[in-house]
Amino acid sequence: MEHFPYINRLWFGEYFDYENNGPDFFLTEVSGIPFGLMGEMLQDGGNPWRGMVYGMTNRLPYQKSGPQALWKAWDDFGIKESEMIGYWVAGNPVKVDRKDILATSYKKKGKWMVSLASWAAEDLSVHLQLDWKKLGIDPKRATIHAPAIDEFQPERHFKIDEPIPVQKNKGWLLIIE
Incomplete structure (x- = not known):
């Protein structure tokens, strides 16, 4: 050590x-x-x-x-300039409505990268629970985008209140801005 x-x-x-x-x-x-x-x-x-x-x-x-491919997604987001807020942090402004799918946030001014990962026993859908004030994003103009990442996820856009399908043992990397 x-x-x-x-x-x-x-x-x-x-x-x-x-x-x-x-x-x-x-x-x-x-x-x-x-x-x-x-x-x-x-x-x-x-x-x-x-x-x-x-x-x-x-x-x-x-x-x-x-x-x-993940490193490129990190660079495209600007992860070096971000702050990681793990699912275990009480003040994480991004949560989901299930205990077996977890969300960790990477914070930049006006832009967030959110990692979702499943420990659920089956494929299911979750709803994001977003604290817009803490996010510093106007929900009326916000977008949720999953960038294409080779061997990780296809590109996809989600509506703010849309359920997000999560496969067993997988997840998403989302950009909220």
């Missing part, structure tokens, strides 16, 4: 079960969040939707599919 101030991401180990362990496992065993660092997922890239809730991607160059 004395070396943690000198590194920028962690790799805690291999063969984590990315499909059958809950959010607490991801937060405490896989992510580097308790140490203020990014974690990396191995074993065929982990689960990229769940990883995004913790600011994690898979590691280069060990998987068939690398994280470059």
